[in-house]
Amino acid sequence: MKIQLSDRFTYGKLIRFTLPSIAMMIFTSIYSVVDGFFVSNFAGEVAFSAVNLIMPFLMIVATVGFMFGTGGTAIVANTFGKGDRQKANRYFSLFVYTAFTLGAFFAILGFIFIRPIASLLGAKGDLLEHCIVYGRIILITLPFFVLQLVFQSFFVAAERPRLGLFVTAAAGITNMVLDAVLVTLLPLEYKLAGAAIATAFSQFIGGVIPLIYFFKKNSSILRLGKTRFDGKAILKACTNGSSEFMSNVSMSIVGMLYNLQLLKFAGETGVAAYGVMMYVSMIFSATFIGYSIGIAPIFAYHDGAKNYDELKGLLKKSLRLLGISGIVMVTAAQLFAVPLAHLFVGYNKELMTLTVSGFRIFAIAFPFMGFAIFGSGFFTSLNDGLTSAMISFLRTLVFQLSAVLLLPKIWGINGIWVSIIVAEVMAVTFTSVFLIIKRKKYHY
Template identity: 30%
Template sequence: MISLKNDSIGKLLWDFSMPAIVGMLVNALYNIISRIFVGRGVGSIAIAAVTVALPVMTLMMAITMLIGVGATALISIRMGEKKMDEVEKIAGNATALLVILPFLLSLVYFLFADPILMLFGSSPEVLPYAKEYVHVIMLGAIPGAIAFGVNNFIRAEGNPRFAMETQIIGAVINIICNYVYIFIFNWGIAGSAWAAVTGQTISAIWVLSYFLLGRSKIKLKLSNFKIETPIVLKTLTIGFAPFAMQIANTIQQTILNQTLSRHGGDIALSAVGILMSVSMLLLMPIVGVSQGAQPIIGYNYGARNYDRVKEALKKAIIAGTAMATFGYILLLLFAVPVVELFSKGDTALTELTVHALLTFMAVMPVVGFQIIGSSYFQAVGKPIQSTFLSLSRQVLFFIPLLLILPRYLGIEGVWITAPIADVLAILVTGTFLFYEIKKQRKLALATDIQS
């Protein structure tokens, strides 16, 4: 059994991060494969439709992360404090919210689908494909939220392997169903959406079985599903940072799609759809490290083991940076053949996408520091710092640059926005962490004196 208190930090980081990394990679891989199937089975306009759908899906992810990630951080801290009754109340309240909020968001979407998709950058040609895709995706909003949100609780209680299995099961089913629904059943772009919903539904059943069949330390009891305002407010406060980041991503994607449509047309939307899939595959291992480090940092922070907190942060940053550097080398070597998997012989789309990808990801080797640095503050229950750092790249830098640079540089201004925003966000995160580490030293010294 894993001990967050006594096992070595290196071992814990490996035990928690590797399952998260594998799960993240599998999910990113299924996104790539589904986009390849869409591009080859339907056409490049369908990739543009999925790109338009991305802000809607990001909004759904924002709601899921608001509850799931916020509750998970709080669960880790309360488990470190040995408050299991409160842990189960947090889990019950969060599960109830993971049903209610996605339902409400889906209702709003179905009432205003056309104006929403047009706002998110759809052209008249792309709109029918986007509607066909998103309508199905929103039908699976609740099982998708449960599959992601509740799965985090499993990781928090010390079973990262099962959490990884959940992600792998959903992704594998999604990949298989994508092929069957598109190429055998000829369901077109709707087939890709139905594949996602099928994978999410089975993942949700798998996650709930873990709790309902007695395998978990945390028990999901109906009595804890009754909403308690203090618990919800604390969960929302801690989860606000990733929620705000996803909302900022939605705004960013909306402005990005509109800018691309204006300066590059539907081919530029298709290029960004491919770019997002490939960049997700490269960045997901870093996110996996940050997820793996979170319960280690949160538990030891709650237990006031500040030296272990610092060690976990340091090793997570080193691991994240190494993975980012390796991913960037792979990008330089294989950008063209990877993009050609999507473009189906479209030379113009291939050339545009490869140039965009290499420019967009130009400072990738140091991006891991920013991702893990901002997630640290979330893990220790400091939502203000975490929110500010999570939003710094999108709100402070990326969106303003995106509104300014393309006016003077055209489509090239879109591509160079990302590396500039990354560098500025890294500098801000480094400043915050510098002062936080100084504070941690004082807390560790005070703890040693008291003991």
């Protein structure tokens, strides 16, 4: 039976509805991990370091997709909850068109200025040239990646989360197959370009398939069509999604700082080790991000419909599920640290030792990370972009930035790994404060 946003949700129904979004984000992370696996094992440590060095910049450029996806979904789902279907579809079309246009604009700027940007991030010599090659190829299809990020949220609002999973799977399989062909068969000097081409094709597919689906007559509650410019709605979507925008931009900035600190303390080996941790942690954090994306339209709908008892029940169920998931994840991370590290850097004993020890420290942050990610997404779904942005801003730009600057002075390279734990604990503390303060306002 089809689950609708207006339903009353038990634990089972909630898990079934959010599971495709969780799987979608995990699958996205897995095919990114596969990309890293092929680059690391077939193109070498310098190429792998280049990908990890330039990737934070690429994610900053693509973050406009997260902003309009999460921020726009809250508005569209809330409008549906109020019973205005036509207006909801106008908003949907407006947000998609605006995100694509901005994505194209930022991609052009990035393509032009990629060399000075990579130099600013600390790349020199071969590392710099690798960054430029990889970055420019990815930027060619970046507007479609922006669309993919937008539609990941809107598939849930359209009550078609499984279709969103299908699109992500199609894009991911394309990336994996092309990686296996291009990276393994091309000469060494072209392997990194092959990996970038594989990713670019997958981004194109991830953006085009949902674009075609929503333009055609379909069985979902959303459809792309005519709209009109509405600066107020765009500003509201940006405000709602500012937390996700802030979170992704801040995390990318922090990632750049991590790389600079690691270059200082451990050279390119440290950057490669951090890259492995980022790839693996993406799979774990994807569960929390996927759950937040999956449940956000439900919160927005019931807030618009003023079903406050259901809203309160959903919040309690979510906090319990997140607590259980966090415990499972940190346990799994400790158990599988060695085989996961070996998968990427088994060819280098020193690099593997550094990766395993760092990841085991880093992984302690997972339970706290889940609550902070959910808290930010929860306030976005209630159209409280300011509170959501505050959580994201404190979590990433303030706490992580401060920790990664200060703690290495005390504990050296281990201070870099510990910094994420300190930042996430502080973020959860402030998230709890906001949840308590806002209870009466949002009736939960």
